[in-house]
Amino acid sequence: MLKELSAKVFVTALTRAPWVSHMNAGSCNGCDIEIVAALTPRYDLERFGIKLMGSPKHADVLLCTGSVTRAMAPRLRRIYSQMADPKVVVAIGGCAISGGVYHKCYNALGGIDKVLPVDLYIPGCPPRPEAIAFGVYKLLQKLGGNDI
Amino acid sequence: MSTVQVKENYNTETMNDGTVLIKSDEESFHRILGNLYKSGYTHLSTIIGAQHGDSLTIDYPVSRPMKDSGQAIFVRLQTGLDPKDIKTVTDLYPSAVVYEQEVAEMLGVKFDEPRPHLLLPDSFPKDLYPLRKEVTSTDIIKILDELGVGKEEPQTIKEAPEDEYCMSIGPQHPTHKEPIRFQFFIEGETVKDVDLRIGFNHRGLEKALEEETWVQNLYLIERICGICSASHQLAYVQSAEKIQGIVDEIPDRASWLRVLVSELERIHSHVLWYGVLAHDGGYDFMFHITWRDREIVMDILEEITGNRVNYSIETIGGVRRDLTPDQVTNTIAKLKELRGLVMKHYDILDKEKSFVKRIMDIGALSYEQSIKMASVGPTARSSGVNFDLRRDVPYAAYKEIPFDVITRTEGDVHASMMVRLDETIESIDMCIYVLENLPGGEIALPFKNRLKEGAAHTRVEAPRGENIHYINSIGGKSPDRHKVRAPTLANITSLLLRFREAQVADIPMIIRLIDPCVGCMERVTFTDLKTEKSVDMSGKQLVGRINSQLKKHLPVRIFKV
Numbered sequence: 001m002l003k004e005l006s007a008k009v010f011v012t013a014l015t016r017a018p019w020v021s022h023m024n025a026g027s028c029n030g031c032d033i034e035i036v037a038a039l040t041p042r043y044d045l046e047r048f049g050i051k052l053m054g055s056p057k058h059a060d061v062l063l064c065t066g067s068v069t070r071a072m073a074p075r076l077r078r079i080y081s082q083m084a085d086p087k088v089v090v091a092i093g094g095c096a097i098s099g100g101v102y103h104k105c106y107n108a109l110g111g112i113d114k115v116l117p118v119d120l121y122i123p124g125c126p127p128r129p130e131a132i133a134f135g136v137y138k139l140l141q142k143l144g145g146n147d148i
Numbered sequence: 149m150s151t152v153q154v155k156e157n158y159n160t161e162t163m164n165d166g167t168v169l170i171k172s173d174e175e176s177f178h179r180i181l182g183n184l185y186k187s188g189y190t191h192l193s194t195i196i197g198a199q200h201g202d203s204l205t206i207d208y209p210v211s212r213p214m215k216d217s218g219q220a221i222f223v224r225l226q227t228g229l230d231p232k233d234i235k236t237v238t239d240l241y242p243s244a245v246v247y248e249q250e251v252a253e254m255l256g257v258k259f260d261e262p263r264p265h266l267l268l269p270d271s272f273p274k275d276l277y278p279l280r281k282e283v284t285s286t287d288i289i290k291i292l293d294e295l296g297v298g299k300e301e302p303q304t305i306k307e308a309p310e311d312e313y314c315m316s317i318g319p320q321h322p323t324h325k326e327p328i329r330f331q332f333f334i335e336g337e338t339v340k341d342v343d344l345r346i347g348f349n350h351r352g353l354e355k356a357l358e359e360e361t362w363v364q365n366l367y368l369i370e371r372i373c374g375i376c377s378a379s380h381q382l383a384y385v386q387s388a389e390k391i392q393g394i395v396d397e398i399p400d401r402a403s404w405l406r407v408l409v410s411e412l413e414r415i416h417s418h419v420l421w422y423g424v425l426a427h428d429g430g431y432d433f434m435f436h437i438t439w440r441d442r443e444i445v446m447d448i449l450e451e452i453t454g455n456r457v458n459y460s461i462e463t464i465g466g467v468r469r470d471l472t473p474d475q476v477t478n479t480i481a482k483l484k485e486l487r488g489l490v491m492k493h494y495d496i497l498d499k500e501k502s503f504v505k506r507i508m509d510i511g512a513l514s515y516e517q518s519i520k521m522a523s524v525g526p527t528a529r530s531s532g533v534n535f536d537l538r539r540d541v542p543y544a545a546y547k548e549i550p551f552d553v554i555t556r557t558e559g560d561v562h563a564s565m566m567v568r569l570d571e572t573i574e575s576i577d578m579c580i581y582v583l584e585n586l587p588g589g590e591i592a593l594p595f596k597n598r599l600k601e602g603a604a605h606t607r608v609e610a611p612r613g614e615n616i617h618y619i620n621s622i623g624g625k626s627p628d629r630h631k632v633r634a635p636t637l638a639n640i641t642s643l644l645l646r647f648r649e650a651q652v653a654d655i656p657m658i659i660r661l662i663d664p665c666v667g668c669m670e671r672v673t674f675t676d677l678k679t680e681k682s683v684d685m686s687g688k689q690l691v692g693r694i695n696s697q698l699k700k701h702l703p704v705r706i707f708k709v
Contacts, residue, residue: 024326026349029667030374030457032325033420037446040439054322070298071348072319072327079320101371104359105352106278106288109298126374126457 010086014060015144017049018088018136021059025076026108027066030126031093035063038129045133048140056080061088061139064116067095067108073115080116088139091118092132094125101125154184154221164602165390169207169222177225178235181208184221185240188212191522192237193220193607193616194633195247197255199281202229204255208237209605209616213519213528213535220541220607233260243522243641247633254279254354278355279629285355308333312340315652319348323428323656326666330659334652342647344640349666357630362388362464362599365627370458372632373667375420378413379610380632381462382406383617386543388464390604391621400587402466403545408582409453409461410544410608411575416445417611418526418572419490421663422497422565428656429506434496441489448479464599466592476583483583487576494569507561511646511658514559521642524635525613527662530567531559537609551578561661598625610635612663636662636669 024032039045039052053059056079068076080089091112094100099110112118120142122135151168154160158170158180172180189210196207204227211220227234236259237244251257256277273295278288292298308314312333319327327348333341353372357365369384370377389395423438446456453459453469461467471479497503513523518531528535536553538546554570556563605618613635620629639662646658 023320024349026327026351027667028371028374028377029326029665030371030377033374034457037439037443041436042440042443056320066349067351069349069351070292071350073298074300075319075327075348101368102351102353102356104285104356106285106292106355107350107352125371128456 011143011145014086014088015140017051018060018140019051019053019058020061020063020090021053021056021079021083022063023056023065023076023079025064025066025072025096025112026069026102027093027095031065031096031124034126034129035065035092035132038132043129043133045136048136050136056083059083060086061090062116063090063092064112064118065092065096067099067102067105067110068112068115070107070109073109076112076115088119088143089116090120090122090135090139092122092127092135094123097121097123151218151221163222163604164393165387165395165604165606167219167222167605169224171224171226174225174227174231174234177208177223178237180223181210181237181240184210184223188214189221190241190519192241192244192247193522193614193638194631195244195251196618196629196631197251197257197279198620198629198631199229199255199279200628203227204229204231204257206231206234206251206257207618209618211607213522213533215534215540217535217540220605222605227257230256232258234258236261241522242520243638246637246641253277256280278352285352285359288352288355306331306333306343311335317655318345323659325424326664328664328666330655332647332652332655337652339647339650339652339655342644344644346640346666346669349669354630354632358627361597361625362627363595363597365630366463367458367460369632370460373634373665374457375417375665376413376610376612376615376634377458378409378461379608379615380617380634381460382410382544383606383608383615383632384619384630385462385464386606386608387604387617387619388599388621390606391599391602391619392464393600394465394593397593399466399590399592400545401470401589402591404582404586405467405471405591406462406544407546407549408579409449409459409467411579411582412445412449412452413459414575414611415486415572415579416442416449417663418568418575419445419493421568421611421660422493425507425561425565425657425660426497426503428660429503431500431503434493434500434503437496438493441486441493444482444486444489448482451475451479463592464595466590468592470591471583471586476586480580480583483576483580487573487580490569490572490576494573497565497569504562507565507657509558509560509562510650510654511661512558512560513642513646515557517645518559518642521645522638523613523642523662524638525609525611526564526567526571527613527639527642529553529555530564532557537607537614541607543606543608545582549578549581551575561657564661599623599627612636612665613638634665634669636665640664640669 096112102108120139161169191211191213193209198205206225208223209220305316306314312335315332318329329345331343332339370381372380419442423435426434450456453461513531515532518528534555554567599621601623603620607616616633618631619627622628643662
C-alpha cells in the first residue's frame, strides 16, 4: 500500500516538474544550443515546470548529447550515479544515438546507450527545439502511464 | 620583410594558392623563423605536420597580425620518418607549445626539449601515432579497445602547495557548457596558479577526414562545431577551390551569399555569447531577452539555407541554394527589426551599472601579451590588436563590402563584450548591404568528386577568430592531409594568463571571455585516460613552459609553477 502510494507520488512529482541537467559527452555543440533554445522564451519549456539545473544532483532527467568520447565515458557514468532515483536519461541528436557522423572516429564510442540505459532518443542533427519539446511531451506521457 | 625580399633571401617555392613556402632543414629553420619574427611575423597560426611516403613535413605558417598584413608565409621543415631533436620554437612563439605537442603525439616528431606527455596518456602505445599513414581508424579502435582505453576513471585532484587550496572545475560543471577541466590553486580568494586539462571532446576527426571523400567531408567538416559550422565549411571549400584553381571563376553571387551566411553566423554566435555572458554574471533576464531575439537570426538562417544549425550551404565551386526576391525583402525586414533589438541590448548591457561593474577590469590582457600569446579574433581585438582577416587577407567577397574593424584597448571582459556588440551591429549592416546589392547570375560551378594534386590553406575570420584549414591533395577521392586549427586553441593559452591574481568569483566570466568552443578545439588533441600519471602531465607543464618563455622575453611573471 505504502509502496504503491510512494510510487504514485514519485510519478506525479516527476511528471509535473521534471528538472533537467545537461551533459556534453563529445558533441559538436549543435544539440547543446538547441537544448538551451528550447528552454528560452521562444519555445519556453519552463512553462511545463522543466528547469535547467546546474548540478546533476538536483535533476531528475539527464540530457546527454554527443558521441561519448573515451575520456568522457567514465565521467558520464559518474554523473549518472550522482543523480537521485528515480532518474531518466534522454539521448539527444544523431551522435548520441549511434555515433552519427563520428561513427568512424577512433576516439568516439558511438552512442550514449553504450554507457548508460537510455529512456528516450530524440533524433536529428541537431534536433529542432520543437522536436525536443515533442520528445519531452512523449516522455512525460510515458512516465505518467499513458499510452503514447 | 616583404614576400619579394623573402623570395630573394631564401630557397622558396609557391603553393597552389600563391603562398610562399620557404624550404629549410633542421639546422636553418629556427634561424629563418627568428629572422621572420624580427621583421614582424609574430603570429604563428599553427604547426602542420604531414606524412608524405617515407618523409615528414612540418610547416610553420607565420603572419603579421596587423593591417594589410598579406598572406601567411610557410616555413617548411622536411625530415625523415623518425625525426629527433627538432629545435623547439617556443622561445619565439610561447603558444607553440600546444601545437608542437600535437605534432609530437600525432606524428611522432621529437623535439629537443624532452617533454612529458601533455596530451596523450602514458598508457597509450608509445609507437602508435594516429595520423601516420600506416594505421587506419579501424586499427586504432581495435588497439584502444583491446587496451581498454576509456574504461577506467582517473579523477585525482592535485596536491596544492602549502597555504594554497586546489579547486577543480570541470570537466562537467555548471559554468562549462562543454567539457574542459581547470584546477585552480587558490590562496584565500585569489587565483595563484592554474592547471588546464583539455582533450575530453577529442573525437579523432582529422583521421576520419582522410578516410572520407571530398563531398562527404563537406558535411563532416561542419560538424566540427555547431556554432561556427559555416566558417569551417567556407575555409574547407576555399582551400579546395585554390587547389583546383577555380578561385577566380567562382560566381559573384556565390561569393556574396557566402559572406551573407558567414555574417549571419557571426551575428547568431555573438548574440548567443553575450546572452551566456549575462547568464554567467547572474543576469538571467538579459540571457532570456537575447536568446528570444536570437531566434530571428535562426529564422533567417533557416529560410536561406534550410537548416537552423548546420547550414550545409557551401559546396566546392559555389553555394547550394539561391535566394528568391521574396526571401531577400523578407530577410532585410527581419534584419532591420533585429538591428533595433540589438541596439536595445547594447543600451542595456552598456548602461546597466551593476552588470558593467561586474565585468569591468577583470581578466585583462595587454597588447604585448596578446601578440606574444598569438590570441585571435574579437579576443585579440579587445586588447588593441588591429587585425581582422576579412579586411587584411580578404576572402569570398569581403573586398567589395564596406565595414569597420572594431578594436578596444582595455582587454578585459567588458572590452570584449563591447567589441562583440559593435561587431554584431556591423555584421547586421553588412548583411543588409549584401542583400541590397546582391549580384545576379549562377550560384555554383560543377564539381566532379576529384581534386587536382596540390596543397593550399585558407584562413577565415570565424566568429571566434582566425580559423585555418590546410589541405594536401594527391589527386585522389579523399584528402591526403586535412589540418584544422580552430580559434579556441589559439586563445586558450592566453586564457591562462588572464587568471593571474583573479578572484574566484570572476573565474566563470574570464572563461567566458574567449568564447571557448571546445568542440572546435579538440578534434585533434588527445585525452588523458587511465593512469594517474597522465593527470599529472596536464597543463602544468604547459603553463610552466609558457612562464619560462615569458620570463625570458617579457618582464612579467605569470604563474607560480
